[in-house]
Amino acid sequence: MLDLASLKELLAQPQKIVITTHHKPDGDAMGSSLGLYNYLIQQGHHAKVITPTDYPDFLSWMPGNEEVIIYTEQQERSAALIADADIVFCLDFNALGRINQMGELVGASSAYKIMIDHHLEPEDFDDYRHWNINACATAQLIYDFIVNELHHPELVNKDVATCLYTGIMTDSASFRLPNTTSTVHRIVADLIDAGAVNWRIHELVYNSASEGRLRFLGHCLANCLEVLPEYNTAIIAVNKADLEKYDVDTGDTEGIVNYALSMGNIRLAAFIVERRDKVKLSLRSKGEFPANEIVKKYFSGGGHRNAAGGHSEDSLEQVIQQFKLILPEYKKLLIQ
Template sequence: MLNLAALTELLASPKKIVITTHHKPDGDAMGSSLGLYNYLIQQGHHTTVITPTDYPDFLAWLPGNEDVIIYTEQLEKSAELIAAAELIFCLDFNALSRINEMGVLVGDSSAYKIMIDHHLEPADFDDYRHWDINACAAAQLVYDFIVNQLYHPELINKDVATCLYTGIMTDSGSFRLPNTSSTVHRIVADLIDAGAVNYRIHELVYNSASENRLRFLGHCLANCLEVLPEYNTAIIAVNNTDLKKFDVNTGDTEGVVNYALSMSSIKLAAFIVERSDRVKLSLRSKGEFPANEICKKYFDGGGHRNAAGGHSEGTLEHVVEKFKSILPEYKKLLKQ
């Protein structure tokens, strides 16, 4: 294992560095990755961000995005960069399975692995870990890593600040989730002072939907929403035919589950979607309800207490029925 002094010494001279994050990266995954990227290139490190899969178009404006390599689109180049890396930063994920086929390459690499993450139960694959489950976003931890561990607050320039602000904003639910502490607001204020234009970032992330995406959302709410009042639960289940009908792209389903949770009586919301290879499930909850427990126990997944995900090899109908069959076990919690 590396200690902080040894890691600091490694970073004192230019290194070959790869930054990666979980598959189907979201705002925090890309914001934290590109925030760290824009910090490291200021010090002359040969740095590349490699994502396991594609990610939403509404994140393509992030500073440094033009240099990102998508593993599934550049397999050979990705493998070469990972093999040559001296350090690999693993951001916003806690197990190599979260980066799909890349996990084998990263695991086999002789590079030092640095995990920066806020998910429960991290796997033991890293050499240095900056980890805190109370952090609202991996981007918050990247900020802390740069400012309070490496002591480089002066290198939080506009590009770094813009990326980290995006990560914190998206993973905190626009600063409304319970882990959005006073510390988070102080960090955000610092990022704004460093050049992050808060209203513009919000506009680029949240007000860039296509017509198809809006029509798909309308379809979900009008035709796919099921409310189970006896469990204070709502389900939105979408089949693959509907995804094709509305030409749903990566990122278009993001946040749909939050509309189900927005009802005052709902304590648990599920978005269950049939993909080409499996059925995926996203859960959101209010208060103390452990959405991550359901995903871990029943759907080979996990996450945070109020935001978690999982998947199943079964049919869409099977997954919906399985989810419903679990609810009686949690009825007391759901009715509190």
């Protein structure tokens, strides 16, 4: 294991560094990865961001995005970079299985593994860990790592600030979740002072939908929404045919579950989608309801109390039925 002093000594000299994050990266995954990347290149490090899969187009504008390598598109190059790395930063995930085939490569690498994350129950694969489940986003922890652990606040320039603001904004649901503390707002103020243009970032992320995405959203709300008032629960279920009909692209399903949760009486919302190889679930909840407990116990998943995800090898119909059969177990929590 590395202690902080040893890590700081290591980073005092240019290193070959790989930064990676979970598959199908979201705003926090890409914001924290590119925020760290833009910090490290100022220090003269040879850094590369490698994502396990593609990610939404509405995140492709961030500074440094042109340098991102997508593993599924450049497997040999990615494997060579990981094998040759001195340090691998593992951001916004805490288990090597979350980076798909890259997990074996990172696990086998002789590089120091640095985990920066805010998810529960991390695996023990890292050499240094900056971890806090109370952080609203991994991007918040990257800020803390740069400013308070490495003591380089002056290196939080406009590019770093822009990326970290994006990560915090998206993972806090635009600063609406309970873990958006006064500390988070102070960090965000610092990022704006450093050059993050808050209104423009919001426009680029949230106001860049395609016509197809809006029509797909309309279909989900009009035809796929099921409300279970006896459990204060709502389900949106989408099959493969729907995805093909509306030409759904990476990122087009992101956030749809929140529309189901937006109803005043709903405490638990599920977005269940039939993908090519498995059925995926995205759960959101209000208050103290443990969405992460459901996916951990029944759907090989995990996450946060109010935002969690899982998957199943069963059919879409079987997964919907299983989810409904679980609800009586949680009825007291759902109707209180």
